[in-house]
């Protein structure tokens with residue numbers, strides 16, 4: 001039962017472009033499991049989206065939610081579209097049509113989407129509005145990652161990055177290094193990568209390289225992250241910042257740094273480059289950045305990998321807090337959100353670290369075992385599994 005998604009929906013989304021032409025896009029929503037509660041997971045807009053990718057991402061959400069002990073199953077959605085080629089008005093039309101097509105299977109007690117690659121708080125606001133219009137009243141709990149003015153939670157925007165950095169600092173300390181003075185490279189400068197670079201720099205880590213899909217920049221002395229963020233806000237890319245040495249996404253992964261944070265897309269560390277990864281520690285900000293074979297090769301070489309279902313779980317943890325606040329119509333302070341997030345991340349880190357030490361496994365195996373056991377226990381206790 002755990003190998004197969006419980007429910008999948010594929011929809012076609014007719015879109016009238018601003019030019020008047022009509023295009024038909026494909027979207028998916030996959031609910032892998034809901035034995036522990038409503039399904040939960042992000043919505044991705046990318047030209048790479050396909051059903052298999054969405055299935056894998058949905059399954060990872062089941063394990064992530066179980067590992068962090070948030071009362072959800074796992075889901076994921078995707079629309080095959082390159083959002084950079086569409087106007088905001090077109091993206092709003094796509095989102096509203098997608099939301100209305102999947103509305104029979106989403107809802108605060110059924111399945112709660114959130115942002116992922118290529119989507120943001122506006123996407124969530126449009127889904128919330130579309131769903132609310134058909135419900136006849138405002139339903140704040142149908143999505144998370146909403147704008148603060150529409151029932152979003154303080155702290156959600158930085159939550160995934162905050163979780164990545166909490167766990168990265170714990171992992172650095174576990175290897176006997178002092179975070180101050182260690183070096184890091186971050187691939188991806190979107191919602192997860194950018195916040196991770198900011199918070200790592202704040203913690204005293206020297207961030208020596210970052211990249212986005214156009215390429216990367218490198219400064220062995222450590223990048224000025226605040227100035228870099230201003231450059232990205234002005235130009236839309238890290239490329240061209242401060243006339244620094246440019247570096248490709250591939251070369252960034254192979255830099256001689258203490259910490260590598262892949263925070264962009266799947267499969268970037270693979271059989272072909274795993275032998276050349278020189279970082280001592282890989283903390284997976286992205287979902288699925290390391291292939292199975294690469295994971296084995298890194299293990300043989302003694303590289304410590306903190307798996308995605310632990311490292312990037314901060315987002316869904318604060319999404320859970322947002323849903324709780326929306327359901328109660330009572331809002332927490334940002335400090336309260338951040339403190340509760342840190343407690344959950346560090347507890348999960350400790351459990352996974354202890355289990356890996358006791359069972360002599362990788363952190364990924366330990367995290368997956370804890371998570372699968374929790375989902376399997378829910379199945380058994382509900383009587384769904386003989």
Ligand SMILES: NC(=O)C1=CN([C@@H]2O[C@H](COP(=O)(O)OP(=O)(O)OC[C@H]3O[C@@H](n4cnc5c(N)ncnc54)[C@H](OP(=O)(O)O)[C@@H]3O)[C@@H](O)[C@H]2O)C=CC1
Nearest residue numbers: 116117118160188189190191192212213264286287312315
């Ligand atoms: N947002 C969240 O709360 C969570 C996200 N994640 C995962 O984190 C990862 C990043 O998501 P998120 O930050 O939200 O997405 P964003 O869309 O905000 O950012 C993605 C970043 O990756 C870059 N990128 C895209 N394609 C490539 C590529 N082929 N090579 C290198 N860089 C690339 C983008 O470049 P450009 O800026 O040029 O577009 C952008 O900087 C995904 O794996 C996602 O599933 C996991 C948990 C929660």
Ligand SMILES: O=C(O)CCC(=O)C(=O)O
Nearest residue numbers: 041042114116315316319
């Ligand atoms: O915030 C959420 O609900 C889900 C975030 C997400 O898609 C992920 O963790 O991969």
